[in-house]
Amino acid sequence: MPGPVDLACVIHCHSTFSDGTGTVPQIAAAAARARADVVLLTDHDTLEAKRRGHERWHGEVLLCVGEEVSPPPGNHYLAFGLDKVIDRRLPPARIQAAVREAGGIGFMAHPFSRGSKRFKRDGMPWEDVEGDDYTGIELWSWVTDSAERLGSIRDAARFIATPQRFVDHPPAANLAEWDRLAARRPVVALGGIDAHQIGVRVAGRVPLRLMSYARSFRHLRTHVLLDSPVSGEAPADVAAVYAALGAGRCYLAIDSIAPARGFSFGAEQIPMGAQGPLDGGRELVARVPRPAALTLVHDGRPVARVHGTELRHRAEEPGVWRVEARLSHLGRERTWIISNPVYLR
DSSP states (O other): OOOOEEEEEEEEEOOTTTTOSSOHHHHHHHHHHTTOSEEEEEEETOOHHHHTTOSSEETTEEEEEEEEEOOSSSOOEEEESOSSOOOTTSOHHHHHHHHHHTTOEEEESSTTOOOBTTTTBOOOOOSOOOOSSOOEEEEEEHHHHHHTTOOSHHHHHHHHHOHHHHOOSOOHHHHHHHHHHHTTSOOEEEEEOOBOOOEEEETTEEEEESSOHHHHHTSEEEEEEESSOOOSOHHHHHHHHHHHHHHTOEEEEETTTSOOTTOEEEETTEETTOEEOOTTOEEEEEEEEEEEEEEEEETTEEEEEEEEEEEEEEEOSOEEEEEEEEEEETTEEEEEEEEOOEEEO
């Protein structure tokens, strides 16, 4: 029986419809150069790209249009599957509820943002992460989390010039808080770029820029696992991507370390992202496309480690089970893959 269809998605991206410097077609072309399959556009407080017909296949790249609901100064919310813009003046809990009531899914953007003492910038966190109306969280925000750990101008230059050398792991505090939240109910984790291609746009081009979309798109991605191949019809394919994200049938991967397609994790008859009964014990199996350091995490605690292409473990306790994979890259060990959990109750 054929396995699921694995699509590499670039999530959290801004175009000229808000504060990015690239048009939607330019962003889609950049994704194609970076060999991403899907872009989830999240311009601030607008669905203009959808209104103008950009939610479609752009060659080999599927472009989905969401929005980043952006009340100042924090509580930003990545919302997908909407036909109308959500009012950013609503209280944060009502923003989450409004997305759910509209039939969409929503993820707290950079919810654990701490700001930067070195560069005197305030964080953009979520004030209250205890609600029940959100689908999940942006566990790892590539630009935000990296920028907030910069300790010097030299660090900033290193991140801009060679992000693959500067970035090694997501913040440990983010993982710990996700584990705490997931112990109460399923919380889907995704990886976001927060790509703006900061620069100066002149006559339709951006000759001066700090980090191009194509460079950003090569690193952190969220892979969604579809039950069947894409149809080529945008409405159905967009809906399939959102369904996979909403169900937690997805994992985070730094594809610039090594291609992650082929990763899988689940329990007997319980796929990644799903809940199921323990029933006296179930075997958990994780597979990666190349040998790596694999760690099985149960309720936030590492319980099994192997080095290879497969990890098997019999779960005999209820709880939240997930997998991390690390690879040695450019001189040190780095996080490669983070699964969404299997919830055994």
